[in-house]
Amino acid sequence: MTSRETLGTEGVTLAYGTTAVVHDVTLSVGEGGVGLIGESGSGKTTLARALLGLLRPRSGTVRYGSRDLASLGRKGRAEFRRAVQPVFQDGSEALDPRMTAGASIAEALTTHHRMGRRERHDRVAELLGAVGLDPALAARRPHEMSGGQRQRVAIARALAVEPGMLVLDEPTSALDVTVQARILDLLERLTAERGLGHLLITHNLGVVGRLCGTSHVMFAGRVVESGPTGTVLARPAHPYTLALRDAVPRLGGEPPRASGRTEAAPAETGCPFRLRCPYAVDRCRDEAPAPRDLDGRRVTCHRAEEVLSGLAPVAGGERTGPGAPRQ
Template sequence: MTLLAAEGVTLAYGTTAVVHDVSLTVDEGGVGLIGESGSGKTTLARALLGLLRPRSGVVRYGSADLAGLGRAGRAEFRRAVQPVFQDGSEALDPRMTAGASVAEALTTHHRVPRDERRDRVAALLTGVGLDPALAGRRPHEMSGGQRQRVAIARALAVEPRLLVLDEPTSALDVTVQARILDLLEGLAADRGLGYLLITHNLGVVGRLCRTSSVLFAGRVVESGPTADLLTRPAHPYTRALRDAVPRLGGEPPRTAGRTEAAPAPTGCPFRLRCPWAADRCRDEAPELRELGGRKVACHRAEEVLTTPASSIPASPAARVPRDGGEAPDAPRQ
């Protein structure tokens, strides 16, 4: 069942488009949105939450156009789709206690009578692994992991159908990240929650998400089952993200030198960083197409899919000018 969807969405700040014709479906279960900083992930999330209006395209909640919802429909949407942001210290009001922050959601959406709110807040804090005694603390009196759990408890207070999680563990240390991931996994299983997980952390998306989309320069370049994308990527950018993850005791990441070039202004946006780039990539932007149970926007996806790591072509990084201008064309492949 489709809970939330973007259909051909283009988003811009002023005259600058930052998300280009993106289609994405969030159904029951976990859906990942992967990409480096500046790829447009958070901008797209803001549109899915109704905080930005697309320049073109449609955001749908169920079958309804989000932009056309009336007052009652928007109230229902805000209850059903809840965000959890990257940094709990910024998401929580520093003047309010943890208990007051969670109770505010109950009050705004009229979920619980006044005389039952204290008990409900205590149950929500317990449900995310916190001592209810923390209800009296303000954000600066809690650890990063505790603040993030309070933010999750506040989102769950209104019994949503879907969580939009924007880098929910990136501000936390490794041990706290593991606890938050355990919490999210358990909540999804126990409550039947759907969620959109926005991240650059491939380990997180591999654990929580059944399907994923990879965003580069505001464009979906590959989408499909998460396990397939991470184990056998068909787009050079997906492969670069995977290969850039350090491995304990392993060799340095092969792609570390291919991360400086800006998107190409013509042809394939990734071609200035792509070891598979050919003449066709300079002249023709690839369309998103079906390939073996996934979608990929690459002219040479079949080769990328089958090329072993030891045979990846040489990096084009040395050809990228320091002034940010157009690099010389890649040699013919």
């Protein structure tokens, strides 16, 4: 396995017990950044667990390169764990509170590389410097560090084994705004310098717009829109992507306004988003939309052309003209 391998899913459905929470998802992460966008509960982290080999699909395949993760032997699993490293939301949960920062990083080195004590010490200092920390911080435990310092240590620990891929699960959401900016600067620099592929899981559209060339938008365990990040965010073709974008506050502008019934659960028949969608018509109730290509992206919506054109829905989701609901 090399740093150029691709991590991805093919028609993956994931379940907890008898309840499916991710439905038929196909995506690919190679060199460069891929964003996975959605609100809490959309299935982003569950999908990440499958990509990390922590959750086996009910159906479909998770692959790294040409190899199915389910078929890897002991050696293959060890290689995969080295090659694909996670960075989680909160550094305090990723680090053992009983261990110093240096010991946490050295543990990763010991697991995957044979090094003498002096070599490990020098490598820990080098990694701390690479993430913008004083090597003297190696003597501190997590509770003796700030949130930003803990997250930098977690990134250094992930980089210790020289991975080819990072899975970043909301890596800045537990930090204040100024620290978020510094961590984003760090991730942007490190992934570019080291040629790392990365999957960024987030609900923050600004973050994904900065770090990811391609993005997938998830709602209720389904990918509803995929394409180049700039295209998807600048001109959404799915009402859910549009709602996410319009919910972002703008400095000096009007407060964001929710559209549709934001509290409604996913519909069990037809389009899962229809109970929250101001564009919904009878067809959305009767027929689940299929993914299709439109204007440089892939979208799962019967009325994507209207959304893309900026045609505004009237109050209550009822519309006039072709495709309007029957009276």
